Amino acid sequence: MNVLVLNCGSSSLKFQLVETDVDLMASDADTCKARGVVERIGSQALITLNAEGQPQRKLATALRDQGAALDFILRNLVLQPGAALPGISALSDIHAIGHRVVHGGEKFKKSVLIDSEVLRGIEECIELAPLHNPANLGGIRAARSLFGEGLPQVAVFDTSFHSSMPEEAYLYSIPYPLYRRHKIRRYGFHGTSHRYVAHRYRQLEGKEREATNIITVHLGNGCSACAIKAGNSVDTSMGFTPLEGLVMGTRSGDVDPSILEFLAHKEGMSLAEVDLLLNKQSGLLGLSGLTNDMRELLDEEREHGDRRARLAIDVFCYRVKKYVGAYLAALGGADALVFTGGIGENSAEIRRRICNELEWFGIALEPEANVAMTGGKEGVVSTAISRVKVYVIPTNEELLIARDTVRCVKAVPRRW
Numbered sequence: 001m002n003v004l005v006l007n008c009g010s011s012s013l014k015f016q017l018v019e020t021d022v023d024l025m026a027s028d029a030d031t032c033k034a035r036g037v038v039e040r041i042g043s044q045a046l047i048t049l050n051a052e053g054q055p056q057r058k059l060a061t062a063l064r065d066q067g068a069a070l071d072f073i074l075r076n077l078v079l080q081p082g083a084a085l086p087g088i089s090a091l092s093d094i095h096a097i098g099h100r101v102v103h104g105g106e107k108f109k110k111s112v113l114i115d116s117e118v119l120r121g122i123e124e125c126i127e128l129a130p131l132h133n134p135a136n137l138g139g140i141r142a143a144r145s146l147f148g149e150g151l152p153q154v155a156v157f158d159t160s161f162h163s164s165m166p167e168e169a170y171l172y173s174i175p176y177p178l179y180r181r182h183k184i185r186r187y188g189f190h191g192t193s194h195r196y197v198a199h200r201y202r203q204l205e206g207k208e209r210e211a212t213n214i215i216t217v218h219l220g221n222g223c224s225a226c227a228i229k230a231g232n233s234v235d236t237s238m239g240f241t242p243l244e245g246l247v248m249g250t251r252s253g254d255v256d257p258s259i260l261e262f263l264a265h266k267e268g269m270s271l272a273e274v275d276l277l278l279n280k281q282s283g284l285l286g287l288s289g290l291t292n293d294m295r296e297l298l299d300e301e302r303e304h305g306d307r308r309a310r311l312a313i314d315v316f317c318y319r320v321k322k323y324v325g326a327y328l329a330a331l332g333g334a335d336a337l338v339f340t341g342g343i344g345e346n347s348a349e350i351r352r353r354i355c356n357e358l359e360w361f362g363i364a365l366e367p368e369a370n371v372a373m374t375g376g377k378e379g380v381v382s383t384a385i386s387r388v389k390v391y392v393i394p395t396n397e398e399l400l401i402a403r404d405t406v407r408c409v410k411a412v413p414r415r416w
């Protein structure tokens with residue numbers, strides 16, 4: 001099946017066109033036929049298209065919304081004469097659409113075929129993800145109007161992998177009725193990424209799901225850690241929103257909540273402004289005063305010895321280290337620590353700093369293997385005697401969304 005995977009943000013749309021099938025899953029014979037991103041939707045948009053066997057194209061045009069962006073992509077990839085992708089020459093050659101949906105609340109514990117009840121459910125979660133869910137819904141509606149009602153669409157939620165967390169991990173210690181009344185609890189995000197790398201780890205180790213006891217660390221612009229026991233997420237560092245937990249590109253991660261009121265008072269800010277500060281001006285950017293980009297910070301530190309760049313990196317690594325320690329305790333020990341995400345996959349230096357002095361816990365990096373593991377490579381970076389194996393596994397959320405889409409579509413035979 002050819003599955004169009006859509007990840008719609010408020011002003012961006014990322015997509016992949018993936019050929020995959022339940023029958024192919026065991027052999028990993030999936031192919032990505034095209035991928036790309038539309039940025040700055042709502043004004044003069046920038047479009048990057050990569051199609052199999054064709055040079056990359058960068059385009060610019062005014063696109064008012066997600067519908068216009070999706071229409072533009074399809075015209076340029078599928079409907080334009082000469083644009084032909086292997087096996088795709090008409091919209092009918094796209095067999096299903098898989099959407100990344102950020103928040104599934106407590107309702108969606110796995111991926112689902114979208115119908116009017118599912119749409120209502122995603123709408124109900126808008127108050128939990130006011131920026132993301134409306135954009136995701138915009139993508140679903142745009143796809144429906146372009147492809148028609150008949151094309152199956154599937155929602156894959158960022159939160160659902162973490163729905164297996166026990167109460168002790170997802171409850172905040174605030175008055176319990178507030179959880180009941182407002183659903184204030186920890187949900188966790190990045191679920192598709194943690195689930196994908198856990199699945200890949202199992203394949204590499206030849207393990208059963210039930211025997212998978214690992215810690216996965218997704219370090220990109222957003223960062224989160226996940227404790228996985230018997231294949232299930234039992235704890236994760238992001239909480240009610242993606243703000244909690246690790247230090248990120250522009251998000252603070254954990255802070256004492258009393259800071260909010262104090263800051264609002266001292267700086268004459270509204271609570272909304274403080275929230276924005278913690279989400280957009282903190283993390284690596286806030287600490288360094290330079291950038292949210294880890295590669296640039298590492299360059300600054302190495303080439304100019306910049307003190308604040310070093311500080312930002314140190315705080316970032318220390319926070320990850322603390323979560324690894326916490327999750328080793330939560331799990332009662334783990335078989336592996338898996339790094340993924342742009343930083344986790346590419347930066348040997350960050351992995352080194354995080355794992356430094358964790359030998360007592362049975363975590364020992366093999367320096368040469370660690371340095372060699374960059375640029376999309378996958379494998380073990382720990383020593384032969386490291387009790388906890390350390391892995392680098394590039395994430396592939398789109399592939400997991402495509403596979404879930406096939407699974408959901410094929411589970412309803414009348415449709416397929």
Ligand code: ADP
Pocket residue numbers: 219220221222249292293294295296298341342343346347
């Ligand atoms: P997103 O969360 O937006 O998907 P990515 O997973 O692509 O982001 O991660 C982006 C981060 O990865 C940036 O901070 C970038 O600097 C960092 N990164 C990418 N390559 C390297 C590298 N070789 N060394 C250090 N950091 C890197």
